Amino acid sequence: MRELIRTSIVFRSASAVLGMVFLVGSIFSVFTYFYLVNTEQKHSISNIKELLNSVENTAAVACYLSDRNLSNDVANDLQKNTNIKEVRIFNKSTLLSEVKKSLPKTTQNLGNTSGKESDYIQKDIYSPFNKTEQVCHIRIRVNQEAINDQSTTNAGIISLLLFLQTILMASAVAYIVLSLITRPIKTISDSLHNLRPEKGELLPQAEKNKYDELGQLTSDVNRLITNLVATLDEERELRIQHALGEKKFQTIFDNAETGIFQMNKDAILTSCNPALLQMLGVEKNSFDIALIEIMKGQELRLHLMIDNAVNEMRVVSEDFYVETDSQKQKKWIHLVIHATENGELQGLMNDITERKLREESANQLAITDHLTGAYNRLGFEREMSRRSKAHANGIGSPFFLMLIDLDKFKQINDQLGHQAGDEVLMQFSKILHKTLRKSDFIARLGGDEFVVLLHDLQQQTIAEEIAKKIIAQVSTPFLLSNNSSASIGTSIGISFIHATSFITAEVLAQADIAMYEVKKSGRNDYRVASATYS
Template identity: 40%
Template sequence: MPMLQLFRTSLVFRTTVSVVLVVLLVGVFFTVVALSLLNDRERLQTAAHLDELLKTVESTVSISCFLQDKNLASEVSRGLMKNRVVKSVIIVEEGTVLAQEGRPSGTSGLRRTITSPFDASKPICQIVMEPNEAVIEEQVSRSSRLIVYLLLMQAAAVGLTVVIGVWKWVIEPIKTISDQLHRLPVEAGARLQLSRKYAKDEIARMVGDVNALITSLVKTLHQERELRIWREREEKRFRTIFENAETGIFVIDKNGYIFSYNPAFVRTLGIQEGDLSDRTKTSLPVLLGMSMESGNAIIARSLTENRVVAEDVRIDSGGREPRWISLVLNPVEEGMLQGLINDISERKKSEESANRLAMTDRLTGIANRLAFETKLADLAERAALDSGEPYILMLMDLDGFKQVNDTHGHDAGDAVLRHFAGLLESTVRKSDFIGRLGGDEFVILLESPIPREGVERIAQKIIASLAAPIRIGRDVEAKVGASIGIAFSREAADKDAVFKLADEAMYRAKRAGKNTYRMHPEDADADAIVGSE
């Protein structure tokens, strides 16, 4: 423990230990590498030496093998054995041992094929020479000890030199600077002093940087004092704005509980200030009439994504006209959010009015093509779900409408279109969709389940309602019919295909004599389908 404490608190001790460890690790590394290289070199030299020995006696062995002279072969073997690195020698001619010296260990040795002294292409015997591993290991060991001693002495010299250098040129000046810093009266503008021998190195630059930092710190303290005075003045001004702003301003925690708010917050929500007396029990979702799940989801999204989140919230006022509140949340610190609320009820009314105008046919007052495409896309999306119900599209075109326009004028034609729109509204339920696509083309979208006969009755009722002439003036009547095409969503891949099938069915009705209806498919079964009576 004392050594560990010293390592943590003493730069001198920490530096010395680090240098020694590095030197030791480097020394060990290079020693291992040197020993490995030395071992390889000794073995290569031994192999080269043995090869030279074989080359020296190769001609003599060739003659002994040619003459099958065992004495000469034995003389050669004994001569080779005089080398300490040779453990055994065997000369073999066609499976017969001419000479053998030493006791082979069975390991692979240096093998040389000997050719005839008169024909170099004709092998006549082999000589096998096995190196003495013990002698080789002894030579390697002796050389290794010398290398290790030299490397260790070199490492010790380098380590000692580094430690002295680090102490003299790094640790000592840093310790001097540290001692000065402990006693330096910064508030009085005092600066660090350094010996001239360090005047141009990194230590001098560090002292200069510290002095510059002290100057900057003194300046910053002065600025901070002025900034504090300015902030107090701005807080008073902000408090005035906060208390008198028309926008509701508040602060909540991650659970939605109110921590602070301005008077406009209370006015916008239409509550009494006493309702917020216990702020830890008053949550924003409750005040806005939202479910805790949806309210906390907005708060969590703002905190998780660390960004401003805006949401328009509808507040139902119990029988009175609903109000709309624009809610904006912004994370300001860990687990806290600042928020703004504004009453946007009038803006929402204007938007809803504009949307109704955009979705309404001005002539007939029923839905237009844009509203139809929006509704059809919604039904198709719901029908695509596993639990979604299919729907029916009824497309109809007025027969004889062009003659009304040509005979009585466009005002009469407009009257016929308005009359037909009224007939459709009286034929289907309010929950069913009725629209005019343009000209004399109308459409109905049906949803809830009824039998096929119910859909047919709707088409028959529409056609029957046009049997009587339409009065369009005091003494003017017009006669029109309707060709109706009916398609089921379950018979098509998508909404465009449903519309195409209904269009094809409508044209079949026209070819059948007009003022009638056709379904796709013609042979649809009588199971429950979707429609309206």
């Protein structure tokens, strides 16, 4: 029963209608029953009183004359009413007439009892000639059992008829609901249950419901099915096109020379093509490739790049210097990434090693003296600019600057020619490279003027020792390619720069002053600037 109520709208609707009607009908039937019982009882008492009023004149004559026969006739007429059990007529204190209804033994025994006061109806009878003179008193005992039986019987019949009428109307309503609403809905439901909309099947349209709400429901469902079939066909076509597009993309993805990849915010690759694996020298079966580990020393730049791509939703690109694991090969890569809607990152990777090497070579040529192999004036200016920024930021280290000028170099050019002068410059450059540390900086500013930066050095005595070594080695004549020799000297001016900010021009000016003091005093010597830059 519970399963039937849960699954059947027909049974549920019929049960609901009949149950509600039965409940309402029962309540109204019970109410009607008690109302009719009370009404019938009141009506019976009223009839008795009217009967008593109808014999009042006759009773007045009988009592006035004290005529027992006439009084008995009045009492017998009253007693004929089935609802009257006993009639007594009193002439003052004398019982003029008394009539009792013959009752069954059990009822008679009950009748001998005194009864309740409500079971009696009394009326005073006045003289027919004087309406103020009481001549007798009539006392009637009501047959309450008969009244109750009659009223309950009549009320029960009417209540039963009312209840049956309610049941019949409820059944009619339920039948109408079932035949006109519920059963057509169930028919539609059963048809839907067995319908295969993906094959274009439609609901059958009932002719009698063609223009009503159920017909509209059927039409709407069929329209939805038609739209669904069209959508499925379109989706199937799109799926085929998508599969073809994926196949083309996969071909491009697998065969592209550019590295293509996907990664998460932690720079862990989740997908990549063979070109990227080959570019990074990673095994094909490797998983969870971390760009952070590949780009050691550049992690902060990569994280900033990822944050910019995610937070600003734009394409960002950077160049990175990496070392592959396969052959410890160092190379430059150009990385381009952008964030997707799901929080992942997509990107491209290109090997730009050759381009970077060409750029570095070009930059190196731009800052290198082609004759001596030392840095040129541009290289010196870039180095001093770098050191100046480091000192200004508080991360620089103290160093000595040595400004060197070759003595008698002009005479060699004039007497032996420029080729001999070039050989002298190259040999002097070799002396500097052999004498100084690899961390020190050597540059040719032009002509026979050189500058040396003694990196991270604070002891002046060490700087002076280096100057003495340079002077001593230059004092030995240079052997030239034409079997001749050239003798030169060196004048060196030295400035000291503390770990504070400085101005390159002022440092050079101090070293230049010290160097010219050497030249004035006889050349081939060194001198430390009296006021070093601090």
